[in-house]
Amino acid sequence: VQLVESGGGVAQPGGSLRLSCAASTFTFSRDVMHWVRQAPGKGLEWVAVISSDGRTTHYSDSVKGRFTISRDNSKNTLFLQMNSLRPEDTSVYYCARPSDFSAYYESWGQGTLVTVSS
Amino acid sequence: EIVMTQSPATLSVSPGDRVTLYCRASQSVRNNLGWYQQKPGQAPRLLIYGASTRATGIPARFSGSGSGTEFTLTITSLQSEDFAVYYCQQYDVWPPITFGQGTRLDIK
Numbered sequence: 001v002q003l004v005e006s007g008g009g010v011a012q013p014g015g016s017l018r019l020s021c022a023a024s025t026f027t028f029s030r031d032v033m034h035w036v037r038q039a040p041g042k043g044l045e046w047v048a049v050i051s052s053d054g055r056t057t058h059y060s061d062s063v064k065g066r067f068t069i070s071r072d073n074s075k076n077t078l079f080l081q082m083n084s085l086r087p088e089d090t091s092v093y094y095c096a097r098p099s100d101f102s103a104y105y106e107s108w109g110q111g112t113l114v115t116v117s118s
Numbered sequence: 119e120i121v122m123t124q125s126p127a128t129l130s131v132s133p134g135d136r137v138t139l140y141c142r143a144s145q146s147v148r149n150n151l152g153w154y155q156q157k158p159g160q161a162p163r164l165l166i167y168g169a170s171t172r173a174t175g176i177p178a179r180f181s182g183s184g185s186g187t188e189f190t191l192t193i194t195s196l197q198s199e200d201f202a203v204y205y206c207q208q209y210d211v212w213p214p215i216t217f218g219q220g221t222r223l224d225i226k
Contacts, residue, residue, distance in 0.1 A: 034215070044154075044162065044205055046215040058213040094161055103209035104152035106173070108161035 001025040001107040003095050008112030011085050015116070021078040021095030021109055029073040032098055034105070035080050037091035047093070048080065049103075063089075085116045120144050120208050124218035130226040135196045139221045141189040141206035150210035153182055153191045156220075157202045165204075166191065201225055 007019040025031070035047040048059045048069040057069050068081040078095050092111040099106050121144040131137050141151065149169040154162035164173040166182035169189055179194045193200055206218040 043219045044207075044217040046213070046217070049213065049215075060214050098209075099167065102150065102167070103212060103215055104164060104167040104207065105154075105162070106164055108163075111161055 001097055003097065003107055003109035005093065005095055005109040005112040008093065008114045010115045010117060011082075012118050013086060013116055015085050016081070016083045017085065017114060019080040019082065019093055019112055019114070021080075023076045023078065023095075023097070025076070025097075028076040032103075033069075033071065033078045034096045034098065034103075035069060035078075036094045036096050036105070036108075037089075038094070038111075039088075039091045045091070050078070082114070085114075087116050090114060090116050119214055120147060120211055120216050122206055122208055122216050122218035124204075124206055124221050126221060127219070128222045128224060130224045131196055132226045133196050133198055136192065136194045137196060137223065139191040139193075139204055141184075141191070141218050143187045143189075143208055145211075146186045147208040147210035149185045150208060151182075151184070151189050152207045152209065153180075154205045154207065155200075155202045156205065162205060196223075198225075
């Protein structure tokens with residue numbers, strides 16, 4: 001499984017960005033998918049999860065109401081729409097595929113850097 | 119939210135050493151605990167899941183143990199490529215999935 005993120009860059013506080021994660025796997029439409037982030041020099045922070053059919057989502061308290069996770073199974077692509085960005089959202093954002101059986105991450109993308117700064 | 123606490127924050131060790139890293143959960147996570155290795159500029163890599171099962175391709179010098187709230191990751195005969203940051207992750211009660219703050223292995 002290969003996961004490739006894109007869409008990172010610099011945004012102003014209050015601005016928006018949309019991240020994408022392209023998956024090269026035949027099972028994407030059956031896979032739950034997550035976003036995990038890592039601030040510079042810091043640890044890993046779970047951000048959001050989406051069910052295989054896209055109907056169920058959950059978010060961390062730190063992004064709830066500002067970020068939206070979605071997917072296009074016809075294009076094997078995961079998205080993260082980030083609105084009302086804050087400086088503390090500055091991080092490398094990884095998409096991650098968990099195991100078929102439980103929520104440990106077997107596959108990670110290379111990450112895309114989001115910098116929120118004026 | 120389950121809080122994961124790793125210790126120590128940093129460990130200075132020499133190649134060939136045996137090292138044990140610790141991870142504690144604020145409540146029982148049964149054996150739903152994973153360990154990851156992360157090198158600078160790279161994504162994390164899964165080492166251990168189910169507290170003690172090595173992921174595909176992980177060398178036998180890595181071993182995990184524990185259940186409930188106390189877990190360890192042991193690396194025997196440290197190799198140069200093992201100097202990295204190690205994270206534990208609980209996936210028993212979520213959302214949110216939670217990670218420890220990491221343990222950095224430095225070369226002494």
